[in-house]
Amino acid sequence: MEIMTNDFKKASFQGQVIESSQQEKIKASLKKMLMFWGFALISLFIPVFHFVLVPLFLLLGIGFFFYQMKQSHSIDNLSFNCPACGKENKIKKMHFKDEARFRCQSCSVQLILR
Numbered sequence: 001m002e003i004m005t006n007d008f009k010k011a012s013f014q015g016q017v018i019e020s021s022q023q024e025k026i027k028a029s030l031k032k033m034l035m036f037w038g039f040a041l042i043s044l045f046i047p048v049f050h051f052v053l054v055p056l057f058l059l060l061g062i063g064f065f066f067y068q069m070k071q072s073h074s075i076d077n078l079s080f081n082c083p084a085c086g087k088e089n090k091i092k093k094m095h096f097k098d099e100a101r102f103r104c105q106s107c108s109v110q111l112i113l114r
């Protein structure tokens, strides 16, 4: 795997790209769902708006559960020099599927990891 800009400048990176096991995917997905359900619980105490917010957060929780289940890889403490500007970038944690897209933290060029 390598990091690439849209005009095919490449850079290598340090850090780990991990293929998530089914168990890890379920764990991350449940965490995301519970976070939204936590928001739903808090929304219970907001007068009037709880009619909208509670079902909204419950549904979002389920939506994000499935979204997270599709993320097959994760990044752990990635660091690299941007192929466009050469500045160092660090990414602590990120989940992705097939390819990860992000922006350089200093010149905001779009980068793809694949």
Ligand SMILES: [Zn+2]
Binding pocket: 082, 083, 084, 085, 086, 087, 104, 105, 106, 107, 108, 109
């Ligand atoms: Zn850059």
